[in-house]
Amino acid sequence: MSFVKEAYIAQLAVKRASLLTKRIADEHLQRGIEKKDKSPVTIGDFAAQAVIIHSILKNFPEDLIVGEEDSSLIKSQHLEPKILKKIDWVQKSDSVSNDKLGVITNAEELCLAVDKGNSKGGHKGRIWALDPIDGTSGFLRGAQYAVCLALIVDGVVQVGVVGCPHLPHSLYEKDSKIGGIYTAVKGQGAYFQDLAAAVTSPYDSSHPIHLHNDYDFSKARVVEGVEKGHSSHELQSLIESKLKIAQPPVRLDSQVKYCAVANGDAEIYLRLPTSLSYREKIWDHASGWLLVHESGGIVTDIFGNKLDFGSGRTLNSQGVIAATATLHPEIIKTVKDLVGEHGQMLYRFCSA
Incomplete structure (x- = not known):
């Protein structure tokens, strides 16, 4: 099967970033900083972007990344120590993945990783699209957000992984477990696994998911x-x-x-x-x-x-x-x- 390694590394990186951002949210540290376009950003956005980009480039050093953030606010607000503290925590907590994902140890590595998300995209080559915290407003409210990573090859999305730290496994089941990773590979289906489950290969801890093509509008949600x-x-x-x-x-x-x-x-x-x-x-x-x-x-x-x-x-x-x-x-x-x-x-x- 194609893109197995890419899916596996993406799952490991998204899981690490999901654990990191959940920790920040649970500690009520998600105070936003206003960007030039007036949209909010948090230390979680920067930490997650750094962790994921560092992981991708360790494994696929020639690939490009389209990321949402850059390091200008990190430097102007002197956020490096706060961000590095959270990254150090997740690297220790998720040390089983350090050999595959690498580690960030200092401010220079942190800012370099964040700034590698500067690709302009395009129809040629291997380009990763990253949103380190999609739904920052939800993150700030303690509601839903997602860590999103996709590999686009010659303009076609081939791999997609979404980490959902706060999403119930079922929206309609009382006492449903919380937190999951959703993975799709073009031509190979879509899969779900619990956020707490070990990622040992793209699909070992996952099960296939499907939507309801048998529903009409009377049942549609x-x-x-x-x-x-x-x-x-x-x-x-x-x-x-x-x-x-x-x-x-x-x-x-x-x-x-x-x-x-x-x-x-x-x-x-x-x-x-x-x-x-x-x-x-x-x-x-x-x-x-x-x-x-x-x-x-x-x-x-x-x-x-x-x-x-x-x-x-x-x-x-x-x-x-x-x-x-x-x-x-x-x-x-x-x-x-x-x-x-x-x-x-x-x-x-x-x-x-």
Whole structure:
């Protein structure tokens, strides 16, 4: 099977970063720092990005990485000691993986690793897309977030791994265990394993997951974003009403929504534009796209167009709709009925 080593290293790295960020969240250290674009970032973002990039480059030194963060705030806010303390903790706690993932020992190695996430992406070569904490707002609230890593080869997503430290194994089972790792490899299916389980190979501790292509809209469950700035709740409500979806939506932060669909806890994920000019980032969707695809679903933009992960650091498309293969075509038709075949009326639900 192809990409076995890549999937294995990605699982080990995502697990290490998930344990690290969970530790920070549990210690209530997740106070945010404001970036230039006014979005929040935490020491968890920097620590997780450093740990994962260092791990990837130890094993695949010629690969490139598209990461969300750089070290400028680390240096200006003098965060190196705090971040290194957390990294040292996880490297000791997860010492069984040190031979495979390496260790970070000083501020220079920390900042160098973070800054290696500076690839501009593209259609050629091996490029990893990394979001060290997807859903920073959820992380700050003590709610859902995800650690997301995907390998894109010549513009095609080949491996996707998502760590979900706070996500129940089942959204609907009382007392469900918490925390998991979701893995997909193109052409090889999608898999789930408990976060606490040992990662000994890509699939030894995992079991296959599938979504519900047998459900119609009367049984369909929707997951959507918590933040109003991330997805148009008004348009979501109209779509759900027209499709006669009876189940109330579940609102979650981050790519855990893709995991819920892939795992059969939901059949539809709607991320609808709130701005006409905004384009989605590849690190926000690459892993989740592959998970849903390999579990039997479809993911496109809101007009039904394929997502292009080789066009740079962003997707040249508006919004995202992930759903079962059964329901996806009718959802796209409903969206077009509401906003126009080419989005002529999308402005009604968006800012400029």
